Amino acid sequence: xxxxxxxxxxxxxxxxxxxxxxxxxxxxxxxxxxxxxxxxxxxxxxxxxxxxxxxxxxxxxxxxxxxxxxxxxxxxxxxxxxxxxxxxxxxxxxxxxxxxxxxxxxxxxxxxxxxxxxxxxxxxxxxxxxx
Amino acid sequence: xxxxxxxxxxxxxxxxxxxxxxxxxxxxxxxxxxxxxxxxxxxxxxxxxxxxxxxxxxxxxxxxxxxxxxxxxxxxxxxxxxxxxxxxxxxxxxxxxxxxxxxxxxxxxxxxxxxxxxxxxxxxxxxxxxx
DNA sequence: CCTTCCAGTATCTAATGGGAACCAACATCC
DNA sequence: GGATGTTGGTTCCCATTAGATACTGGAAGG
Numbered sequence: 001x002x003x004x005x006x007x008x009x010x011x012x013x014x015x016x017x018x019x020x021x022x023x024x025x026x027x028x029x030x031x032x033x034x035x036x037x038x039x040x041x042x043x044x045x046x047x048x049x050x051x052x053x054x055x056x057x058x059x060x061x062x063x064x065x066x067x068x069x070x071x072x073x074x075x076x077x078x079x080x081x082x083x084x085x086x087x088x089x090x091x092x093x094x095x096x097x098x099x100x101x102x103x104x105x106x107x108x109x110x111x112x113x114x115x116x117x118x119x120x121x122x123x124x125x126x127x128x129x130x131x
Numbered sequence: 132x133x134x135x136x137x138x139x140x141x142x143x144x145x146x147x148x149x150x151x152x153x154x155x156x157x158x159x160x161x162x163x164x165x166x167x168x169x170x171x172x173x174x175x176x177x178x179x180x181x182x183x184x185x186x187x188x189x190x191x192x193x194x195x196x197x198x199x200x201x202x203x204x205x206x207x208x209x210x211x212x213x214x215x216x217x218x219x220x221x222x223x224x225x226x227x228x229x230x231x232x233x234x235x236x237x238x239x240x241x242x243x244x245x246x247x248x249x250x251x252x253x254x255x256x257x258x259x260x261x262x
Numbered sequence: 263c264c265t266t267c268c269a270g271t272a273t274c275t276a277a278t279g280g281g282a283a284c285c286a287a288c289a290t291c292c
Numbered sequence: 293g294g295a296t297g298t299t300g301g302t303t304c305c306c307a308t309t310a311g312a313t314a315c316t317g318g319a320a321g322g
Contacts, residue, residue, distance in 0.1 A: 005234050008159065010180040017233035017240060024153035028139065040269050049141040051311055056270055066243020076319065077268035087239050094232045099138055101225045102148035108218050109148060112197025171300050182280050187301055207288060208299030 020065060025050055025058045027095055030084070033068065034092040037083040067091060151196060156181055156189045158226055161215070164199065165223040168214040198222060 005014040020026055028047045032038060038046065044055055059082060062068040067088035073079040084092060138145045151157055159178045163169060169177065175186055190213060193199040198219035204210040215223060 005237065007162070007230055007233065008178055013237050013241060014230070014233040017237055018158060018230065019155050021229055021233075022153050022155035022158060024150050027149060027153060031138070041267080044269095047139055049311095051313095052270065053272095053312090054310070057310095064244055064247040065240050066247075067240075075268090077317085078270095080269060087236060087243070090236065091232060094228050097225050097228060098152055099145065099149065101222060102138065102145040102152075105218060105221065106144050106148055109196050109198075110144060112218070113195055116195040116197075172298085175300095180280095182282095183301065184281085184303090185279070188279095203300095206299085208286085209301095211300060 020061070021091075021095070023058065025054050026062060027098070029055075029058055029062060030067070030088065030092040030095050031099060033082060033084045034089070034096065037081050039082070040080050043082065062088070151192070152222075152226065154189065156185050157193060158229070160186075160189055160193065161198070161219065161223040161226050162230060164213060164215045165220070165227065168212050170213070171211050174213065193219070 006012050007014045007018055009015065025047070028050070029043065032043055032046050040055070040059075043059075044050060044052065047055070059068060059070070063070050066085055069081075069083045069085055071081045071083070073081070137143050138149050140146065156178070159181070160174065163174055163177050171186070171190075174190075175181060175183065178186070190199060190201070194201050197216055200212075200214045200216055202212045202214070204212070
């Protein structure tokens with residue numbers, strides 16, 4: 001690697017990874033599987049309001065990225081188990097920090113939103129130029 | 132608060148925060164402003180391929196969430212400076228861990244993708260039932 | 263016999279993102 | 293003095309996407 005990866009370059013592969021994280025369903029699947037291995041419809045019930053389409057789609061790309069294992073059992077009807085790979089586990093831990101942030105600071109965010117919404121009519125104070 | 136916030140509940144406010152992080156442009160703006168205060172078009176040049184529409188839209192919601200400060204200077208033409216709030220700085224640090232993950236593990240992800248793409252025709256080994 | 267369950271796929275529509283044009287008021291270039 | 297570029301946006305239109313719904317097909321339960 002000649003230069004350090006730059007997520008601001010749209011062609012940089014780190015951007016792809018960032019886009020994967022920038023997928024709410026992927027995040028919710030990762031933190032679900034962090035707790036334990038789950039089957040398709042288990043995940044569906046766990047993650048409220050996700051459609052079957054988005055679940056299978058997101059799982060497929062997570063599997064492609066080597067973050068999730070898909071294991072098929074030849075039962076009738078067929079059983080499919082999803083679990084995190086070691087790589088996926090390192091990511092889910094990082095992502096876990098984000099959910100922790102959300103739980104910790106949700107109150108401050110809500111307050112800020114209230115202030116913003118009621119203060120919309122406030123006049124903009126003209127400030128002196130910066131230079 | 133009676134119960135612990137549950138990001139799997141679509142109505143839970145932590146889910147809103149998670150959705151905000153699940154916005155690639157928001158992430159890129161946060162890590163840009165982590166380095167220094169920037170003006171509108173500075174950000175636009177920094178973050179390749181972002182449209183003016185998405186930039187102003189994302190900045191607006193980041194401001195509403197109390198993560199970003201917007202400061203207007205009465206110059207001609209008007210000058211607008213964007214910076215992180217203290218709250219925004221705590222988030223950007225958490226998000227920074229994600230970009231670090233991306234930079235560190237991008238190689239493994241790329242390898243997994245290659246394996247997946249070429250091994251698509253491989254037959255699925257029938258496994259014994261789990262129970 | 264009808265419904266439910268398993269793990270998805272196919273199809274249609276509603277929401278969203280991106281591209282380009284446009285704004286006003288000035289500064290600079292030729 | 294007319295064209296161009298700069299500031300920070302907004303508005304419109306279209307393409308992509310997400311979400312809702314329906315369907316598969318065999319087996320078990322009532």
